Amino acid sequence: MKLDFDVVIVGAGFAGMTAAIYLKRANVNVVMIENNAPGGQANKTNIIENYPGFESIDGPTLAYNLFMQTQKLKVPYKYGNVIDIEDKNDYKIIKTDKEEIKCKCVIIATGRKSKELGLENETSLTGRGVSWCAICDGPLYKNKTVAVVGGGNSSLEESIYLSEMCSKVILIHRRDEFRAESILVDKVLQNPKIEIKHNNVITALNEFEDKLDSVDIKNTIDGSKEDVKVSALFIFIGNYPVVDMLKNTKVKTMDGYILIDRNMRTNVKGIYACGDVISKEVYQMSTAAGEGTIAALSAIKDLK
Ligand SMILES: Cc1cc2nc3c(=O)[nH]c(=O)nc-3n(C[C@H](O)[C@H](O)[C@H](O)COP(=O)(O)OP(=O)(O)OC[C@H]3O[C@@H](n4cnc5c(N)ncnc54)[C@H](O)[C@@H]3O)c2cc1C
Incomplete structure (x- = not known):
């Protein structure tokens, strides 16, 4: 042989x-x-x-x-x-x-x-606001508001990176504490451009003119809902x-x-x-x- x-x-x-x-x-x-x-x-x-x-x-x-x-x-x-x-x-x-x-x-x-959220239009919005790569797609959203979902090292690292070019980064995490390294958590907490929404899950991706326009989030503690306007969503959930x-x-x-x-x-x-x-x-x-x-x-x- x-x-x-x-x-x-x-x-x-x-x-x-x-x-x-x-x-x-x-x-x-x-x-x-x-x-x-x-x-x-x-x-x-x-x-x-x-x-x-x-x-x-x-x-x-x-x-x-x-x-x-x-x-x-x-x-x-x-x-x-x-x-x-x-x-x-x-x-x-x-x-x-x-x-x-x-x-x-x-x-x-x-x-x-990378895992997906499993939401209805997630695949069709990929490349039109939904992304799994901040380094690849972040520069497309310069001076815009973007969201990041996740609570581990990757989500925090990439939030910090996105905050350097985007006007605001909304970090959505389903628990009340991050599981990332404490050095990253400290950096995120001290970053004035990152807003944290703990205890929240994304329930829908809303599109306008074929692009992501906002995400619906739901608070896991009190059940309250919010429509968060963003130009992009970066997913780091595992x-x-x-x-x-x-x-x-x-x-x-x-x-x-x-x-x-x-x-x-x-x-x-x-x-x-x-x-x-x-x-x-x-x-x-x-x-x-x-x-x-x-x-x-x-x-x-x-x-x-
Ligand atoms: C956003 C992000 C940030 C990170 N930050 C850090 C960090 O700061 N520090 C750190 O140490 N780690 C970090 N990591 C984790 C780190 O990147 C990984 O642990 C490491 O790169 C894993 O290397 P690997 O070679 O095992 O796998 P991978 O990097 O996943 O490489 C596997 C390769 O196999 C190829 N492949 C898969 N299937 C096939 C197939 N069927 N045929 C041919 N090729 C195939 C893939 O295309 C890929 O190139 C981060 C990860 C992410 C996603």
Whole structure:
């Protein structure tokens, strides 16, 4: 059986690209397959202030630097959407929308996607006021009032970023306390351009002339309702793991997240996982990079 590669890495985010660096430096015949821009979620992040070695850097620059590091090492990179993985025990067949690739091992580094609110016209208003990426769409709403929904790190980070260009940011959170880091909570509380609406949920998105015009919110304590006029709504209410390509394998998951041992091996021989797609406590770039390292070193050991 002639294999195309020893290792295929699915997803070129921080986990996947870090794994690629370690594999290539160990002379392993590796390829990265990515269905979007290399860098993954980092491309949607404005300022990163907690990645070691960088006091403050924007996500796309950090992602570009990492991608260039893989390209200087000449890691083969394919643009493609991995739709299925066939486990043949001793080898795997990776099926993309364009081709089939045979390899010895596969590292799943497909990360997470943002959750939707589930409101009626949310999809149709996407790109017309509804967004999941402040760095991509924020500049379209310069000097306008926008809303952000969510209560974790991402929603607070992105509210701060949006406050630099928008006239006002209304931060809507369903609970009475944020679950974000206290340094971010303090920054938000001290920001005069951010208005916080605690204990509120969004119940409807109202459009006018094909664009988002306002959001209906409902107070979860007293039931009072309000129509809040905004030009855009940025949604940061959580994520879900991208694992659909594993549907025909026996890889175990919990709540959709891949279960791994401490060396990033799944329960299936030759399939490893790392980064935001795995079941764990901390979902950060630094942890994704660390897990990419471990997955690569495990694959190198097993290949030997
Ligand atoms: C708005 C926001 C702000 C954040 N701020 C910070 C921060 O300040 N500090 C921090 O440390 N972390 C932050 N994070 C979290 C951080 O971005 C993630 O933890 C990290 O990027 C995860 O990396 P990953 O490689 O595991 O996954 P991802 O970045 O999700 O990369 C996965 C890649 O796989 C690709 N992919 C998925 N499915 C397929 C497929 N079927 N075929 C081919 N390719 C596929 C995707 O396109 C993507 O490029 C933030 C996240 C967001 C959304």
